[in-house]
Amino acid sequence: MQNLLSFLSNALCRITGRNSGAQTVSELLIGLSEYVSLTSPSAPDLAQTQRLPPKPPPAARVVASRSSADFTPQVALDIKKCDLHRLEEGPPVKATLTREQGLQYYRTMQTVRRMELKADQLYKQKIIRGFCHLYDGQEACAAGVEAAINPSDHVITAYRAHGYTYTRGVSVKEILCELTGRRGGVSKGKGGSMHMYAPRFYGGNGIVGAQVPLGAGIALACQYQGNNQLCVTLYGDGAANQGQLFEAFNMAALWKLPCVFICENNQYSMGMSTERASASTDYYKRGDYIPGMRVDGMDILCVREAVKFAADFCRAGKGPIVMELQTYRYHGHSMSDPGVSYRSREEVQEVRSKNDPITLLKEQMLSNNMASVEELKELDVAIRKEVEEAARFATADPEPPLDDMCNHIFKNDPPMEVRGTNPWSRLKSVS
């Protein structure tokens, strides 16, 4: 039987030009049927079809049929030129992308995307409550910033912070747990969506614009300590009109603080479009005497190159830079905003179909033969699984214990008593 199988399989190979022979009868039959469909008159399109390996049983590990050696290891891509303010030259117009980098960026952005969509789902199920400002659409900004700086650099942002919380090293599990307010959350359930922290990541700040002077202060600490580090200080197009920003700009420029100020312009500040809120929508010029750049925030390579340029500028002791990343948020301002009363659904759809950051990177990688469709699909599946597991954990994890309620008021202090809701309620607080 085996001999007959090999005989027929070899014959089929010689006829069709295929390399590998059938190992089992079913494979042989599949091969035959393919041959039949390929040679039938109704199959001119099928003739262009790439031959796929037989579909494995569901539980088996999928093995990509092509090894890394088949892919392009590195490519130089054209990126959009940045608009410049008080700069003679800007970031390069070509960006090098390696296969490893591409896969890593894809993984990062897709994880943030899936995590935010999961948060949306959990919020609608009322498992997440309160504030929830989602970042989907803006992934290239967070991923691009992280790709451009060192882990030893510092980042601070506002309340749309889940993306940066992830890129700065907090796991999806700890983030979702914090959103669901459980003890496994990165802030032990005490902070919530806007107050998640990590080493060299200072949140997560609820007061619009307050994080900008804080960021300048972190940069001051870097300068003071002479450690060649810098601080990336992010804010939105709404916060760009806060007075304290201009106070921070002045001092940062005066003292040449190593601060990269980045305005993530997602076109809307709650329900206010940029034209309705700002007399000048050139946010990259708002630093006036501070050099600025306007960057395509949907292209991760653009973001990366621009932030790298800015980082080098700051590290050279030239003082701060103001960047504007033009980006877009698919969700409304927060989960309580459907996001369609001040903009059209068509507009959102248009960005999704024409300008999605993840799709852009995927297309770049596929068209340059840097990854295969299967490989990226595998990544998608793995990421979905990771997010799903994290969500399951975040839903099942218990809430913080009541006796943790009064802890962490002070740092390194002896235990103290805290008044409860009534005079007889004396609660314990430890640092």
Next chain:
Amino acid sequence: MALSMKSVLRSGRNAVTILRRRAFHRSAPAAAQVTVRDALNQALDEELERDERVFLLGEEVAQYDGAYKVSRGLWKKYGDKRIIDTPISEMGFTGIAVGAAMAGLRPICEFMTFNFSMQAIDQVINSAAKTNYMSAGRQAVPIVFRGPNGSSAGVAAQHSQCFAAWYAHCPGLKVVSPWNSEDAKGLLKSAIRDDNPVVFLENELMYGVPFEMSDEAQSKDFTVPIGKAKVERQGSHVTLVSHSRYVGHCLDAAAVLAKEGIECEVVNLRTIRPMDVESIEASVMKTNHLVTVEGGWPQFGVGAEICARIMEGPAFNYLDAPATRVTGVDIPMPYAKILEDNSVPQIKDIIFSIKKTLNM
């Protein structure tokens, strides 16, 4: 017990008698007369020297030597890196100070007066005070906010407010209000060494007042613990609780009443938050009468908090009369001297209130 010469003279005692008596009095060796300003200056100098991460920023702190000369000589000694003159940007530089504290430094953020801290209060409360809690202990903010608080002389309404009650309302902050030089130096050193945000309320009228400081108090390691009140004068008939400048007024009132046989116990709070209620309770349980004295407005103030706490604790049953609050008049501070003088507690007001409380 540090009785300032000024207060003794004000109460009408014969200076010569005092001096003669002092000649026989065994005082601590090498004690010196140090003004509150110099005590603060010493504290800043010592802490800047001790820890490289400590730095001072604020308006006019460097080349001007400090708007009230509290930081005199420090810029010359430590330079631009450690003593930083800022533009007039309270919200901006306070945020910068808080950010620097988050990133590992130990800033001292000066407000020229605490009235201007209102510009920056969001950074003090939302960025500094709450952060250690919100981050479940991951992100500490070791910072001191200091400057003159409360009324001065002739500076009118916008420059005379007392912020003790406002800041002491908030969990996550420590609020300290020194009276004399020993308080000023010891508490400022403790505040700087504390890993938490501390609001340090000075008083402009006290800057120039000299007090005796013992040798021990002048040493580089002398600190006064935050959260502990001090009994400045023992007494048995009534407890006077006060903070900052009015501790001196209480002692003066006590000196006058002593002649009439009324012995007042004067408690110097030193720290507003966390308040040392135990010390107040212990005193009230001894004297059975309580009078609080402060410069701030009466409503929702320090005195109001003390009364509420006494009611909730064991000392209530020891009160022979309701507690009395002596406070600033409930108006914005007027300018004319006669009006200003009558807008804040005077010694006669304290004496009057004590006698009413004692039903005399």
